[in-house]
Amino acid sequence: GDSVTQMEGxxxxxxxxxxxxxxxxxxxxxxxxxxxxxxxxxGLQLLLKATKADDKGSNKGFEATYRKETTSFHLEKGSVxxxxxxxxxCALSDHGSSNTGKLIFGQGTTLQVKP
Amino acid sequence: GAGVxxxxxxxxxxKGKDVELRCDPISGHTALYWYRQRLGQGLEFLIYFQGNSxxxxxxxxxxxxxxxxxxxxxxTLTIQRTQxxxxxxxxxxxxxxxxxxxAFFGQGTRLTVV
Numbered sequence: 687g688d689s690v691t692q693m694e695g696x697x698x699x700x701x702x703x704x705x706x707x708x709x710x711x712x713x714x715x716x717x718x719x720x721x722x723x724x725x726x727x728x729g730l731q732l733l734l735k736a737t738k739a740d741d742k743g744s745n746k747g748f749e750a751t752y753r754k755e756t757t758s759f760h761l762e763k764g765s766v767x768x769x770x771x772x773x774x775x776c777a778l779s780d781h782g783s784s785n786t787g788k789l790i791f792g793q794g795t796t797l798q799v800k801p
Numbered sequence: 802g803a804g805v806x807x808x809x810x811x812x813x814x815x816k817g818k819d820v821e822l823r824c825d826p827i828s829g830h831t832a833l834y835w836y837r838q839r840l841g842q843g844l845e846f847l848i849y850f851q852g853n854s855x856x857x858x859x860x861x862x863x864x865x866x867x868x869x870x871x872x873x874x875x876x877t878l879t880i881q882r883t884q885x886x887x888x889x890x891x892x893x894x895x896x897x898x899x900x901x902x903x904a905f906f907g908q909g910t911r912l913t914v915v
Contacts, residue, residue, distance in 0.1 A: 690843075692843075722906075728908065729804075729805070729892075729906045729907055729908040729909065730844075730892065730894075730906035731906070732904070735903075775843065775844070777844075786832075786849045786851075786856065786857045787832055787834075787849070787896060787902065787904070788834060788846045788849050788857060788860075789834075789836075789844070789846065789894075789904065791836075791843040791844040791845075793841075793842055794842075794843055
């Protein structure tokens with residue numbers, strides 16, 4: 687079945703450091719790919735998405751490119767801030783026969799940014 | 802309301818008891834999802850509603866779990882005869898119509914079975 691694998695956390699960075707969180711997926715169809723973020727004490731929020739190969743999603747300085755050849759959707763940010771400390775989830779939604787929009791999530795990566 | 806609302810936010814129950822978890826989706830959202838997040842793990846899909854029907858129940862872990870949705874609005878997830886392995890955060894999400902539309906999540910219900 688479809689699955690998503692994220693790099694293990696926690697990831698600890700200093701402010702203004704470069705961030706990469708790796709995400710790879712397995713899917714039988716042509717999925718849409720998402721990054722969700724969960725800030726402390728808050729619900730999951732959509733951070734960015736890409737719906738087809740080579741699309742780049744971006745938001746709040748974060749970017750991720752849908753790479754079909756490597757089945758990856760790595761999250762990057764050039765300069766992290768303390769306020770970026772959160773749990774980040776990679777997810778896919780398959781366009782296959784089920785067509786429900788349900789999301790398959792990775793296990794989440796905790797990011798801690800220190801001043 | 803402005804967002805997806807779930808209640809209660811926390812629930813502690815004794816093993817063997819039944820529990821009901823409630824989700825109020827964003828008004829007008831026809832698609833509704835339940836997910837479970839066990840400690841240190843990702844979110845597991847449980848069930849999907851389109852309107853009041855549930856075309857995908859494939860994630861419900863056992864027949865102790867059931868869910869319903871009425872009036873294309875409120876949904877209730879019921880767990881009968883709770884077990885300790887049911888302890889988790891249960892998240893509800895809604896979207897306008899499902900595929901390719903953004904899902905908005907509630908803050909979840911933290912269930913602890915003692």
